[in-house]
Amino acid sequence: MGGHMAKNLLKKNYKLTVYDLNKSAVSNxxxxxxxxxxxxxxMSREVEIVISMLPSNQHVVDVYTGENGILSAAKKNVLLIDSSTVDPSVSQSIASQAKKDNLRFIDSPVSGGINAAKDGTLTFMVxxxxxDFDYAKSILEAMGSRIVYCGDIGMGQAAKLCNNMLLAISMIGTAEAFNLGQKLGLDAKVLANIVNSSSGKCWSSDLYNPVPGILPNVPSSKNYEGGFGTTLMAKDLGLAQSAAIRTQAPIPLGSLAHQIYRTIIAHGFSNKDFSVVYQFLKGKN
Incomplete structure (x- = not known):
């Protein structure tokens, strides 16, 4: 994700200094x-804006607040944009520490996946x-087609967690429906044509169908490679679960989706796109 986002900034003639533990990503x-x-x-010492895209809460905490982290090196008044998906409380904590160091911080997670990152059509939830939103908007527009202001620090993360929880639930439902349809003898492409012009239409069916061969440029037609990994989906669902416990919000389907994706990982699908739930339901490892 971060690599594609960085390339879109380069295409818009922004000057970039990059760092990643993955040396090949840096080389590219x-x-x-x-x-x-x-x-x-x-990386942080001489730039005017820092953009981070990291896997988890702890990665974000370490990169920003650890020894030789961003907060220790960035110049005063630099804008810090974190596009990772983390617990809203993590963003709020880092923003508070950044303010003490005379730095500005916004949380700006994204939606749209690898293809949208590549095409520069991500949605940013800020x-x-x-x-700070107005200042960052032109930068974010170089990487995305929709920039949405969600409110105070942490509200971008709140929007992202709610969206991803719904995505996981809808993908499981789509996979169940298509698996059942085929068990009944129905052609998957016929079912897709019906669903996508009827009340069952959703992003998981229409634009990211989990059945191989229905759509050519999605992970299901590429052996579930690339895309949004099951491990990351399980991580996001865990964050939603923690937030729900903290706020006492009932999320029965979200909790079940979390358990399903954890089970999928235990069955050896950890490196596959999250739409592989379709193969899991079919009973194929």
Whole structure:
């Protein structure tokens, strides 16, 4: 995700300094015109804006607040944009620490997946001050087609967790429906044509169908490679579960989706796209 986002910034003639533990990711961006840094502190020291895209709560905490982290190195008044998906409380905590260091922070998680990152059509869900949102908007527009202001710090994360929980639930439902249809002898493409022009239509069926061969450019037709991994979906559902417990919000389907994706991982699908739930329901490892 971050690599594609960075390439879109380069295409819009932004000057980038990049860092990643994945050396090949850095090499690809250097070949595209970026400068590289040897660590997070070096990357943060001379730039006007920092954009992070990281896997989990702890990664974000370590990169921002750890020894030689972003907060220790960035210049005063630099804008920090975190596009990771984390617990809203993590964003709120980092924003509070950033403010003490005279730094600005917004949470800006994304929706749309690998293809949208590549095409520059991501949706950004932003939490922070109106001033910082306005300042960041042109940067985010270089990577996305829809930039939505969600409210105070953490509200971008709240929107993302709710969206991903719904996505997981709808993907499981889509996979169940298509598996049942085929068990009954119905052609999957016929069912897709009906569902996508009827009341069952949803993103999981229409634009990201989990059945191989229905859509050519989605992970299900590429052996479930690429896309949004089951491990990341389980992580996001875990964050939603924690938020629901903290706020005492009942999420029976969200909780079940979390358990299903954890089970999928235990059955060896951890490196596959989350639409592989279709194969899991069919009983294929």
């Amino acid at each position: 961006l250097v070949e595209a015109g970026a400068n590289s840094a040897s660590n997070v502190a070096e 939490g922070g001050s109106n001033i």
